[in-house]
Amino acid sequence: DSGVTQTPKHLITATGQRVTLRCSPRSGDLSVYWYQQSLDQGLQFLIQYYNGEERAKGNILERFSAQQFPDLHSELNLSSLELGDSALYFCASSVRGHYTDTQYFGPGTRLTVL
């Protein structure tokens, strides 16, 4: 158990819909990262937050957005869903967001878009 929690574990929805994925970082960690893992793209970085502020963006679609709240939990919002958005979405956290920090991953949310 990494200490990072993600909800829900599974999500099934239809194309065009909007969903919200939630992540609670390990106690004391200020930085949160989101990753997407699809069959054809592997594990890809989406976005990083540090203490409530966006720190870096990866290959995140404009239909996707995220935020980190004052209590440090984070939410990833996916809208206008397409079949290709079906994937595992992982959240990770680290203490400071520094490159020497170890990132600890949650168990993931499996999103299925029908």
Added chain:
Amino acid sequence: DAKTTQPPSMDCAEGRAANLPCNHSTISGNEYVYWYRQIHSQGPQYIIHGLKNNETNEMASLIITEDRKSSTLILPHATLRDTAVYYCIVRVDGFAGGGNKLTFGTGTQLKVEL
């Protein structure tokens, strides 16, 4: 981040040492070598990391060559539960841009058999 090269798959007998190689010939002086593994769609699990010196923890040992162009992850007594995809990742300070994401390649699928 420096590119890494890993064999796509390896087999190991249970109870024997598993030695997983990684080439990172373009690594720079301030770049760390990290190892993660992913067991069947679970969240990636941190194993070990190092900069120059060899490292050991309760899970594994990391041997980095003197020129730092390659490394080997050693699982001293592999068990069936060590069957997973192992990722070697080289991390650079990304605060100047790009954040401190982990860039996952395709990794090595380690299969531990009886």
